[in-house]
Amino acid sequence: MLKQSIWEKAGSIPAKFWNEGRADFPVYDMHGHMGSHYGIYMARGEAPEMVAHLKRIGVRHLCFSHHEALFGTEGNALAVEMCRRFPDTLRMYVGINPNFPEKIKRDLAMFDKWQPYAVGLKFLADYHKVPVTDPRYEYALKFASERKLPVLNHTWGTSPYAGGKVMLDLVTKWSEPKFFLGHCIFGEWDYAERCVKESAGNVWLELTAVPGERGRIEDLVRRVGSKRILYGTDLPWFDEYQAVGGVVSADITEDDMRNILYRNAESILGKDW
Amino acid sequence: MEKIRFFDVCCGVGNSAVKPRPGVAELLADMDRFGVERALVYHNCLNTLGAESANRELPRMLREEDPEHRLTGALCILPSQCPELPPPDRFFAAMKENLCSAITLDPFSHRYVPCRLTLGAYLDVAEKRRIPVLLNAFAGKWNDLYAFLREFPRLQCIFHGGDKWGNDRYIRPLLEAYPGARVELAGYWVPEGIADLARAYGPERILWGSGFPQYNQGSSMLQLKQSGLDEAAIALIAGKNFENMLEAAQC
Numbered sequence: 440m441l442k443q444s445i446w447e448k449a450g451s452i453p454a455k456f457w458n459e460g461r462a463d464f465p466v467y468d469m470h471g472h473m474g475s476h477y478g479i480y481m482a483r484g485e486a487p488e489m490v491a492h493l494k495r496i497g498v499r500h501l502c503f504s505h506h507e508a509l510f511g512t513e514g515n516a517l518a519v520e521m522c523r524r525f526p527d528t529l530r531m532y533v534g535i536n537p538n539f540p541e542k543i544k545r546d547l548a549m550f551d552k553w554q555p556y557a558v559g560l561k562f563l564a565d566y567h568k569v570p571v572t573d574p575r576y577e578y579a580l581k582f583a584s585e586r587k588l589p590v591l592n593h594t595w596g597t598s599p600y601a602g603g604k605v606m607l608d609l610v611t612k613w614s615e616p617k618f619f620l621g622h623c624i625f626g627e628w629d630y631a632e633r634c635v636k637e638s639a640g641n642v643w644l645e646l647t648a649v650p651g652e653r654g655r656i657e658d659l660v661r662r663v664g665s666k667r668i669l670y671g672t673d674l675p676w677f678d679e680y681q682a683v684g685g686v687v688s689a690d691i692t693e694d695d696m697r698n699i700l701y702r703n704a705e706s707i708l709g710k711d712w
Numbered sequence: 713m714e715k716i717r718f719f720d721v722c723c724g725v726g727n728s729a730v731k732p733r734p735g736v737a738e739l740l741a742d743m744d745r746f747g748v749e750r751a752l753v754y755h756n757c758l759n760t761l762g763a764e765s766a767n768r769e770l771p772r773m774l775r776e777e778d779p780e781h782r783l784t785g786a787l788c789i790l791p792s793q794c795p796e797l798p799p800p801d802r803f804f805a806a807m808k809e810n811l812c813s814a815i816t817l818d819p820f821s822h823r824y825v826p827c828r829l830t831l832g833a834y835l836d837v838a839e840k841r842r843i844p845v846l847l848n849a850f851a852g853k854w855n856d857l858y859a860f861l862r863e864f865p866r867l868q869c870i871f872h873g874g875d876k877w878g879n880d881r882y883i884r885p886l887l888e889a890y891p892g893a894r895v896e897l898a899g900y901w902v903p904e905g906i907a908d909l910a911r912a913y914g915p916e917r918i919l920w921g922s923g924f925p926q927y928n929q930g931s932s933m934l935q936l937k938q939s940g941l942d943e944a945a946i947a948l949i950a951g952k953n954f955e956n957m958l959e960a961a962q963c
Contacts, residue, residue: 447747480880676876684931
């Protein structure tokens with residue numbers, strides 16, 4: 440005889456997602472992409488299919504950077520175009536490629552014209568092969584500092600470009616940008632904790648690729664508290680229900696789930712953006 | 713809606729040689745927490761413990777720690793030319809008493825070439841008896857898996873499809889070519905990808921597996937529940953497909 444599962448507790452957040460496919464609050468996905476990808480077949484890589492997927496589960500905003508801006512050298516303008524087609528749902532990070540400084544200046548000069556869609560910057564140091572502490576990021580970091588903008592970093596444990604040590608160097612040097620550490624420096628959990636605790640209160644851990652890893656969200660909540668954790672999926676890489684499933688099936692409180700899924704994003708960017 | 717019955721076909725139990733890992737008790741506790749009825753398990757330490765020892769240890773764990781028989785195991789095979797395991801007739805005849813209903817193999821750790829020459833004696837019998845063959849040792853080794861299935865195209869087998877990065881370019885040709893092959897989706901996080909695979913190849917070809925203990929069961933359960941498929945297809949993937957495989961198997 441099976442015991443009552445987490446999905447069967449009436450009125451709970453897990454039960455709402457299980458039975459109705461969405462909760463009674465909005466979700467903010469703070470780490471997305473868009474467009475086809477060289478190494479993965481993505482049937483839902485374009486804006487219409489992505490937005491349909493997001494609406495099913497009740498994502499209010501997805502903040503994304505376009506694959507063409509990250510794996511190529513253009514694509515930020517294309518991201519704006521997609522935001523304009525789906526203004527209720529899509530927001531963008533301006534992709535920063537440190538190997539092309541003139542394009543950084545060109546695109547950041549457009550930042551104000553790209554309002555209200557552009558909410559921050561995206562660094563993908565592992566792929567661009569430039570450590571985040573390299574001077575080639577300074578123009579973008581100064582820009583983010585002046586405006587106290589979010590900077591979503593792809594991070595990964597032991598990476599010489601965006602691993603624990605260089606991320607700690609970055610976030611303790613720059614106190615004004617709001618650093619979102621994508622993937623929570625996956626595998627270097629001690630450094631993830633240190634980045635939050637040793638910085639000036641301007642660091643959040645972003646969960647992409649973590650939900651579903653057994654016990655990991657519980658561990659991160661213990662280490663830094665749920666107010667320092669943001670929800671993200673890499674959509675169109677990963678399924679929203681898989682990722683939300685990882686959050687709501689973690690052994691954490693419903694308050695923690697709410698912090699991760701929407702309250703923290705609203706406390707950083709407000710309720711109307 | 714009738715309650716979905718989940719049968720997890722991708723779970724490891726027992727310590728590995730390098731660190732403590734969750735065992736049967738932890739798996740059963742998670743199954744209770746998430747509402748999973750049954751699970752197919754292999755030994756977490758199969759790679760370094762070896763087939764002979766793992767084939768003793770796994771049934772012992774099941775006998776001692778799973779009194780309700782919610783778990784069924786996978787026994788490991790080796791090349792028949794080295795007489796380390798009982799010959800195929802005795803090996804398969806003992807599966808039931810060993811609380812196992814599937815077989816598995818780990819040629820990359822156990823150091824042999826997975827082909828007809830080495831494994832034909834066991835796998836020809838497995839094919840004839842329709843015994844499920846768990847191929848998760850091939851995870852990420854797509855060239856090896858492709859070569860293996862060319863040698864054994866009619867096996868009733870389960871290969872691992874998840875890797876976080878979407879694997880459709882690897883998975884789909886195998887589902888197209890080998891009717892006896894099913895894909896197990898632990899770590900397959902492609903947005904609505906389960907529904908896409910089911911529509912392309914039939915829900916009968918897809919099995920739900922969590923990847924315990926690396927992954928928890930809850931995340932992929934919600935992914936399947938809200939996959940966009942109808943109730944019947946979800947029920948097949950969640951557990952009915954593997955139950956059907958077990959019913960057809962002659963252990």
